[in-house]
Amino acid sequence: MPPDRTEESRDRRSGDLESLRAIEAVWRIEAARVIGRLARMTGDVGAAEDMAQDALVAALERWPRSGVPENPGAWLTATAKNRAIDQLRRRRRLESRQKQIAHELETAARGESQEIGLVREEDEIEDDMLRLMCVTCHPVLPTEARVALTLRMLGGLSTREIARAYLVSDATMSQRIVRAKRTLAEAQVGFELPDTEELEARVGSVCEVVYLVFNEGYAASAGEEWMRPELCREALRLGRVLVGLLPHEPELHGLVALMEIQMSRFRARVGPTGEPVLLTDQDRARWDRLLAARGLAALERAQTLARERGEALGPYGLQAAIAACHARAHTTAETDWERIVALYDALAQLRPSPVVELNRAVAVAMAWGPQSGLELVDALAGEPALRDYRLLPSVRGSLLEQLGRWGEACTEFQRAAELTRNTRERRLLLDRARACAWRGGDGDRVRR
Amino acid sequence: MRFMMIMLPNVPGIDEESWTPDPEAVTAMGRYNEELSKAGVLLALDGLQSPTKGARVAFAGGSASVTDGPFAEAKELIGGYWMIEAASKEEAVEWASRCPAGDGDTIEVRQVFEMSDFPPEVQEAGRLSQDPPAQTSAR
Numbered sequence: 001m002p003p004d005r006t007e008e009s010r011d012r013r014s015g016d017l018e019s020l021r022a023i024e025a026v027w028r029i030e031a032a033r034v035i036g037r038l039a040r041m042t043g044d045v046g047a048a049e050d051m052a053q054d055a056l057v058a059a060l061e062r063w064p065r066s067g068v069p070e071n072p073g074a075w076l077t078a079t080a081k082n083r084a085i086d087q088l089r090r091r092r093r094l095e096s097r098q099k100q101i102a103h104e105l106e107t108a109a110r111g112e113s114q115e116i117g118l119v120r121e122e123d124e125i126e127d128d129m130l131r132l133m134c135v136t137c138h139p140v141l142p143t144e145a146r147v148a149l150t151l152r153m154l155g156g157l158s159t160r161e162i163a164r165a166y167l168v169s170d171a172t173m174s175q176r177i178v179r180a181k182r183t184l185a186e187a188q189v190g191f192e193l194p195d196t197e198e199l200e201a202r203v204g205s206v207c208e209v210v211y212l213v214f215n216e217g218y219a220a221s222a223g224e225e226w227m228r229p230e231l232c233r234e235a236l237r238l239g240r241v242l243v244g245l246l247p248h249e250p251e252l253h254g255l256v257a258l259m260e261i262q263m264s265r266f267r268a269r270v271g272p273t274g275e276p277v278l279l280t281d282q283d284r285a286r287w288d289r290l291l292a293a294r295g296l297a298a299l300e301r302a303q304t305l306a307r308e309r310g311e312a313l314g315p316y317g318l319q320a321a322i323a324a325c326h327a328r329a330h331t332t333a334e335t336d337w338e339r340i341v342a343l344y345d346a347l348a349q350l351r352p353s354p355v356v357e358l359n360r361a362v363a364v365a366m367a368w369g370p371q372s373g374l375e376l377v378d379a380l381a382g383e384p385a386l387r388d389y390r391l392l393p394s395v396r397g398s399l400l401e402q403l404g405r406w407g408e409a410c411t412e413f414q415r416a417a418e419l420t421r422n423t424r425e426r427r428l429l430l431d432r433a434r435a436c437a438w439r440g441g442d443g444d445r446v447r448r
Numbered sequence: 449m450r451f452m453m454i455m456l457p458n459v460p461g462i463d464e465e466s467w468t469p470d471p472e473a474v475t476a477m478g479r480y481n482e483e484l485s486k487a488g489v490l491l492a493l494d495g496l497q498s499p500t501k502g503a504r505v506a507f508a509g510g511s512a513s514v515t516d517g518p519f520a521e522a523k524e525l526i527g528g529y530w531m532i533e534a535a536s537k538e539e540a541v542e543w544a545s546r547c548p549a550g551d552g553d554t555i556e557v558r559q560v561f562e563m564s565d566f567p568p569e570v571q572e573a574g575r576l577s578q579d580p581p582a583q584t585s586a587r
Contacts, residue, residue: 018538025539029487126486233533240488267562290491290531 019064027056030073031156036128037077039191042101045135046181047084048191049153055080081105129154130245131191137205140187145180146209152177154241155234165216165231203246207255207316210238214259218266232263243298250309253302254317260295261323264288275424280332292327299324318347337367354383355391362395370402390419394429401432406440409433414446450491450533450560451540457527458552476548484532484543495528524554531560 031052038048055076069075088102136149144166151157151165163173194202217231239256246252268286271277302317313321322343329335344360357380365373377396386392397412413433417426430446437445484490496502499517506513519525534540537559544555 021536021538022542025534025536025542028535028539029542230535233535237488237533241486244486244488294491 020060022068023056023059023063026059026068026072028156030076032129032132032154033073033125034076034080035153036125036132038080039132039135040124040128041081042104043190044101044185045132045153045189045191046185047101049181051080051084052076054083058083126245127193129241131193133206133242133245134194134199134202135184135189135191137202137209138184138187138189139202139205140183140189141180143209143212145176145183146205147212148173148176149180150206150209150238151213151234154238157234161230203242203249203252206242207251210235210242211255211259211316213238214262218262229266232259232266235259236263248305250302250305250311251314251316253298253305254314254320257295257298257302257320258316258323260291260298261320261327264291264295264327275428276422279326284330287327295320296324296327312346315347315351318343318350322347332366335366337363341367354380354385355389358386358389358392358395365399365402370399374399374403388419390416392416393419397432397436401436406436407442410436410440410442410445449536449540450531451537452558452560453530453532453540453544453547454556454558455527455529455547455549456524456554456556458550458554459527473548473550480546480548481530483546484530489532489534489543491531491533493528493530496526499525 034055035045035048035052038051039045042048042051058079059072059076063069085102085105088105132153133150136153137146141149147166148162151162152159159174159177160170163170166173168176193199213231214235217228217233217235236256236259239252239259243249243252243256264287265279265282267288268282268284269277277283299317299320302313302320306313306317322340325336325340325343340363341360344356344363348356348360358377361373361376361380364376374396377392377399380386380392393412394416397409397416400406400409400412410433413429413436417429417433420426420429434446481490481493484493499519499522502517504515504517504519506515532540532543534543537557540557540559544557547555549555
């Protein structure tokens with residue numbers, strides 16, 4: 001079925017908002033489990049997703065009148081199965097793949113008919129979730145398709161919600177999803193766990209997708225305002241699910257720690273008129289202590305697990321450790337900048353990158369003064385990867401400002417303002433440029 | 449969105465010192481808590497001890513008066529709470545509905561205030577001092 005039929009169905013019933021929202025809530029909770037179970041029966045994730053969406057349509061038609069059933073997950077699974085069998089039977093000429101799916105479904109239906117309504121084995125559900133993550137983050141898919149499939153199948157988000165978050169049309173997003181499913185089918189990706197070695201790489205890909213989603217919400221390079229916290233929330237939730245599935249992986253705890261701590265600052269990053277507030281200027285009383293505490297606890301688990309394996313922290317763990325230095329400090333001045341420098345050193349060893357070097361330079365400036373930081377920043381000046389990176393002139397301007405080199409600072413802030421796409425940030429940078437020009441006795445230099 | 453699910457148990461005798469929960473109910477509740485946690489929605493939870501061991505601090509005319517438990521006049525006693533993160537009130541309600549609660553128990557679902565829910569002057573008043581000791585009551 002076309003993937004946007006559910007969206008239409010959701011719209012048609014918009015008069016009955018309350019039950020619609022209740023069904024969506026159930027779907028959010030059950031989608032991954034229902035798809036996982038159907039995929040286990042058919043061995044085909046794309047087909048399983050279509051079947052599950054079909055069951056959602058049925059729920060949208062029926063539940064507003066009948067109410068949500070006692071065990072909605074089992075209802076959705078059974079309905080999906082029955083509808084799929086009916087549909088496949090009705091077709092006169094079956095393609096061989098569909099024949100096979102029909103056969104497998106019927107066999108599975110016979111074996112399981114007694115079981116519907118009972119609670120499934122916890123292990124099997126967990127195994128399904130892990131397999132599903134491995135499929136949606138499969139290397140045959142381009143990254144944007146991995147993101148879309150993960151949000152749709154594991155997050156239960158609608159195509160429209162994902163489209164809005166990534167600022168593309170519904171049609172584009174639904175094509176992306178259809179194409180991704182086709183790619184999986186063509187590559188004959190089944191519903192199996194990869195072997196141990198491959199699994200490790202795949203979990204790395206899952207982490208990458210989860211963190212991409214988180215960053216998209218956090219940095220908001222595009223997309224509607226209301227979807228931003230939603231993406232962060234969903235990424236964090238997926239991270240927590242993942243860590244529950246593979247509780248002994250230090251890097252997964254590191255990833256969760258990183259997201260929890262960053263999320264704890266979410267509401268302090270924006271001022272009353274929507275302007276961005278830098279970490280060092282944030283009202284720390286607005287940091288979310290519950291999330292920060294969860295993040296610190298997750299980091300501790302990451303460190304313990306790594307130590308037990310005789311390993312050092314990985315890239316996520318190190319970034320979480322850096323975020324934790326800020327979370328622990330009551331003020332900017334109280335921050336353990338020397339430790340942050342050491343952590344960036346370790347990170348630069350694992351993942352050498354000019355951006356990491358720039359961050360390290362900021363920490364060096366905080367620990368040992370602006371001059372030491374500036375020397376490092378100047379060394380990065382010719383770096384091609386940073387040519388249009390607004391934070392390079394912004395950081396350089398800030399260090400020059402601290403050194404009282406007003407004219408140069410002004411130039412850097414103006415350059416940073418040219419590079420940013422965020423209008424509020426641009427205004428902030430131009431204000432700083434103007435302030436520097438004033439102090440340098442050249443007040444007319446920066447025009448409004 | 450963050451929600452608190454507050455358990456108001458219908459347990460006669462919960463306000464007696466000797467009251468202990470039923471082991472079977474505890475196991476079922478443990479499984480439920482595990483489910484919340486594995487779904488990635490659980491942030492925190494606690495079960496509260498008998499009100500017999502607690503106290504109530506009431507305010508009148510500018511002064512506080514303390515009453516030790518049990519609280520004979522109280523109709524509803526809080527047994528515990530969950531903090532969860534959900535996409536909507538409906539999702540929070542759905543999770544609450546799945547609780548293996550006892551007959552007559554009630555779960556109250558309440559959304560947590562965000563600073564952005566308040567008007568600007570309240571937000572300004574909510575900006576606490578940078579001085580750590582003055583922040584001890586901040587969340």
